[in-house]
Amino acid sequence: MTLGAIEAGGTKFVCATGNEQGDVFDRVSIPTTTPAETMAAVDDYFTTHPVDAIGIGSFGPIGVNPDTPKYGYITTTPKPGWGDFNFLGHLQAKFDMPLYWTTDVNEAAYGEAEMGIAKDVPNSIYMTIGTGVGAGVIANNRIFNGRTHTELGHMRINRLPGDDFKSACPYHDICLEGLAAGPAVGQRTGKAGKDVAADDPVWAIVADYIAQACVNLTVSFAPDKIILNGGVMKQKQLFPLIHEKFQSYLNGYEEVPPLAEYIVPAGLGDNSGVVGGLLLAKLALTEA
Amino acid sequence: MTLGAIEAGGTKFVCATGNEQGDVFDRVSIPTTTPAETMAAVDDYFTTHPVDAIGIGSFGPIGVNPDTPKYGYITTTPKPGWGDFNFLGHLQAKFDMPLYWTTDVNEAAYGEAEMGIAKDVPNSIYMTIGTGVGAGVIANNRIFNGRTHTELGHMRINRLPGDDFKSACPYHDICLEGLAAGPAVGQRTGKAGKDVAADDPVWAIVADYIAQACVNLTVSFAPDKIILNGGVMKQKQLFPLIHEKFQSYLNGYEEVPPLAEYIVPAGLGDNSGVVGGLLLAKLALTEA
Ligand SMILES: Nc1ncnc2c1ncn2[C@@H]1O[C@H](COP(=O)(O)OP(=O)(O)O)[C@@H](O)[C@H]1O
Ligand SMILES: Nc1ncnc2c1ncn2[C@@H]1O[C@H](COP(=O)(O)OP(=O)(O)O)[C@@H](O)[C@H]1O
Ligand SMILES: [Zn+2]
Ligand SMILES: [Zn+2]
Structure with missing residues (x-):
């Protein structure tokens, strides 16, 4: 059996083939231009690389609720x-096979939960802190959705005293994405995140806000692990700072796993999404 | 078939019998004194009022994860x-029948989700704002648990400018329970909540903090409904204030149901817990 994965991002699409163990046989990267052009390349790929099912994780917001017209x-x-583009419908018309449709972050979360750093636990949250903040929640080994997918990047957090940076989120004066994602780091420092020194004071602010978000995730979802990934988290010095602040904010209210095993980097690195897609394809086949 | 329910609170236990439709046949209230005394009365009740299964919702924190020793x-x-009391074990030793074990707020959440205000939707959150703040999350018609139950009362929210009230939560300088539950209202005003005038300025503060919490619940769980209950919510004037603040904080970021149907009072009033218990007993029987 050969499985397919699509990781559909705002900059590029990755299409891949592999197996039920999450081994990747082949992959291709396609620039995200127009739906017509990009989807033609996707169709070509899976025509020349036939598969039995495809797991799809897409940038969004997307319709994930089968009971709504925009599913x-x-x-x-x-x-x-790309607004109002019927992505799943397009694929269903071309490929008569089980398809699993979810967000890009849910796909990556599922990869990490099944084969990555959270493979031994049933409940995990994967949060990527990059151009935006996105998160996928795995509860009891399944992707969690409510009425729609989570939007955890827009969780409210508390500004540190004296932090009067104007939020980079056009909707919220106060939210994790607006105050601590890549663009906020860029605007706070005047440099691209990767060029900001590891000991720049901006990282203490970013770590504090991420730690606050982790406290809210803890009291909300009670995960076994919180996985942090994305461009900003390439700054590995953030982890100990986040652990320290998390500890002080949670303040012993409830027991959590040892922090070095609780708030962790991704185990599959840049492969979380593709591996997740393959395993979601497998899930779609099993449940078909 | 006769079903049983226990709503185990810190002040009183309610034991009841009823049917699969959530109709209550009989109920009794037992003061919460020592486990020996209170549980003897519970045992008596279900000995004289025989049932086929019991749904139990308990004050806590409690062990809800079957993979842990304190389940x-x-x-x-x-x-x-009551600390370290094996509640479920006690009942299992006395009553050889299916038992469903969860938190008091999950039990009430389930009652509302099945027979109350959320009976037509699969995803809802029941939050009680009383002596403390507790919440139960229903996702896809089931009680949501992670590694343990949620502790949503300790979600961080943002203090309003000038609000330097010392949090009533011994753990957190900033959390919903510490700043907006009944004891905080009492300390802020010097009066019991029920004696504070409906137009007292304290309610604008309380409503703001509850609205912030509702924003976080929205971006986290994407429920179809948020149900607010408990002593503080007897102040019905809070609802429109919460709706207004919620709207301004979410700021159109995502679509939500009309607010008057989204952030709502409980449909079963003080019966949410008992009805939930009966229906959890039914669930335990079905799955036994
Ligand atoms: N090494 C780095 N350190 C800090 N920030 C980085 C680093 N690399 C990328 N970033 C920032 O992360 C963001 C890009 O995030 P990334 O996760 O790579 O992609 P995206 O979120 O667009 O899918 C940009 O704002 C970029 O400045
Ligand atoms: N009508 C009311 N208005 C405002 N606050 C009230 C009202 N009735 C009770 N409270 C407050 O709610 C709290 C009790 O909450 P309740 O939900 O009744 O019980 P508990 O949380 O202890 O189970 C107390 O702090 C009390 O002062
Ligand atoms: Zn935002
Ligand atoms: Zn608290």
Whole structure:
């Protein structure tokens, strides 16, 4: 059996083939231009690389609730051409096989939960802190959705005294994404995140806000692990700072796993999404 | 078939019998004194009122994870005698029948989700704002648990400018329970909540903090409904204030149901817990 994965990002799509163990046989990267152009390349890929099922994780927001008319769509993205695009419908028309449709972060979360750093625990949260903040929640080994997918990047956090940085989120004066994602780091320092020194004071602010978010995730979802990934988390010095602040904010209210095993980097690195896609394809086949 | 329910609170236990439709046949209230005394009365009740299964919702924190040694226990409560009490084990030894064990708020959440205000939707959150803040999450018609139950009362929220009230939570300088539950209202005003005038300025503060919590619940769990209950929510004027603040904090970031149907009072009033218990007993029987 050969499985397929699509990791559909705002900059590039990755299409891959592999097996039920999450081994990747082949992969290709396709620039995200117009739906017509990008999807033609996706269709080509899976025509020349036949598979039995495809797991799809897409940038969004997307419709993930099968009871709503926009299920399978990318909904309100500002990305030209992609708003109101029936992504799943397009694939269903071309490929008569089980398809699993979810968000890019849920796909990565599932990869980490099944084969990555959270493979031994049933409950985990995967949060990527990059251009935006996205998160996928795995509860009892399954992707968690409510009425729609989570939007955890827009959780409210508390500004540190004296932090009067204007939020980079157009909606919220106070939210994790607006105060601590890549663009906020860029605007706070005047440099790209990767060029900011490891001991720059901005990282203490970023770590504090991420730690606050981790406290909220803890009291909300009670995960076994919180996995932090994305461009900003390439700054590995953030982990100990986050652990320290998390400890002080939670303040012993409830027992959590040892922090070095609780708030952790991804185990599959940049492969979380593709591996997740393959395993979601397997899930779609099993449940078909 | 006769079903049983226990709503085990820190002040009183309610034991009841009823049917699968959530109709209550009989109920009794037992003061929460020592485990020996209170549990003897519970045992008596279900000996004289025989049932086929019992749904139990208990004050806590409790062990809800079957993979842990403290499953079925009340764990770290300061309530004398009840810490480390094996509640479920006690009942299992007396009653050879299916038992469903969860928190008091999950039990009430389940009652509301099945027979109350959320009966037509699969995803809801029940939050009680009383002596403390407790919440139960229903996702896809089931009680949500992670590694343990949620502790949503300790979610961090943002203090309003000028609000330097010392948090009533011994753990957190900033959390919903510490700043907005009944004891905080009492300390802020010098009066019992029920004696504070409906137009007292304290309610604007309380409503703001509850609205912030509702924003976090929205971006976290994407429920179909958020149900607010408990002593503090007897102040019905809080609802419109919460709706207004919620709207301004979410700021159109994502679509939510009309607020008057989204953030709502409980449909079963003080019966949520008992009805939930009966229906959890039914669930335990079905799955036994
Ligand atoms: N080494 C780094 N240190 C800090 N920030 C980084 C680093 N690399 C990338 N970033 C920032 O992360 C963001 C990109 O995040 P990334 O997760 O790579 O992609 P995206 O979120 O767009 O999918 C940018 O804002 C970038 O400045
Ligand atoms: N009508 C009311 N208005 C405001 N606060 C109230 C009212 N009734 C009770 N309270 C407050 O709610 C708290 C009790 O909450 P309740 O939900 O009744 O019980 P508990 O949380 O202890 O189970 C107390 O702090 C009390 O002062
Ligand atoms: Zn935001
Ligand atoms: Zn607290």
